[in-house]
Amino acid sequence: MEETIEVTSAARIPTQHAEALPDTAVRYAEERHWDVFPGTWLECAEGTERCSCGDPACAAPGAHPAREDWAAQATGSATVARRLWQKQPKASILLPTGRTFDAIDVPETAGFLALARMERMELTLGPVTRTPGRRTQFFVLPGAAAKVPDLVRGLGWPPAALDLVALGEGAHVAAPPTRVGASGAVQWACRPTAANRWLPDVEEIISPLAYACGREARR
Template sequence: MSAEFGGRTGLRGRISQWLRGSGPQEAAGDGGREELLLAAAGAGLPLAPAAHPAAGYRCSCDRVGCPTPARHPVSFAWQTQSTTDRAQVERWARHEPQANFITATGMTHDVLDVPVEAGREALERLLNSGVEVGPVAESDDGRMYFFTLTRGTPEDEDEWWPCELDCHPETMDEHPGLRWHCRGSYVLVPPSRLPGDDGQSVHWVRGPEHPLPEPLTLLESLTDACAKYAGQDQSSSPWPLRH
């Protein structure tokens, strides 16, 4: 998957330019949004449209007092709607130019979601150690997303094993440290805009051209960094996993 993606003529270079905030953004006319979404879909991340910021801190959805403004899918059927089909992603991107997008986890990939301070420290440690790190996104509301292979096999429920670190959209506040987004969960995928007047967003730190790693190769560094920033000792970490 990653080899095919990386082999597309000029695509890797264009992504690098977008991540630096220069290059084709102006030419694309939409800040490079459509191409970035197609790059994510091309890397195997299933996408679905999400709400977007309205005036101030409001959400584009009709829900009064939306608890997660601009951070949730538009459709209740987002799990079955999520797709990597290029034509469908193009239609969504062009017909809904303001929409954010989510990627559904637990299908082809999971996301390890940590506080940004812990994530930055762990990322530096992992890269300095020569560990293969996949795509990484940062949200300006203080979280960092590490994209990994999924640990389960959704087609075979016997091989899909639960874990104390599982995080679903409705349980986000219960996991202030490390959140493991797997089956039934989602995260915003870059480029997404967050509510407010200060231009906050979700953006790539390492783009989707990087192959997805096994989650357990990152987990120890991430839990150690989370424990440090939470003022916890290692014995209070949520590791080991519960079978």
């Protein structure tokens, strides 16, 4: 496996199930000022865990919006977040992109290669998640989704040639410690800390990300 980056966290936000989901959702709103909203959750039925949406073929069991108006439901208020999760304490924690951050989603292997390269370049990183679907998601300043296609072209790549997706307005990501069915939980590859409260602009990290994705594409 490619080199991983350990970031020591001074924050109280947990990496796994150290705290209940409601407490974690409240901390994201309170400490990071991220908008949060509750998604679906996992229910045990006949000895197996299934998504609360009821679809046996759910693509993201326990980790997708539970209602169509999720964007309007998302809140940056810790008080409102606590009230939302009191109604369903097992609900997943979802974060809308395009507000306080966008996210650059790349394959896990490319993500860890880029992380190692960024460390050597001494680039400032924001939080980075690692999903059970073997993806890494880099949090950057809002507006990245509009910039990425031209930035990638400027580096000599047709955007369609790279498995690099910018998530902006209208999209969302699942936050740790949300579980995705039997695949496992979303984790932090780089945890939220006091040092990375200020997010990088996508222009600062797009080169190592595109390089890593291009290397994967050539394999």
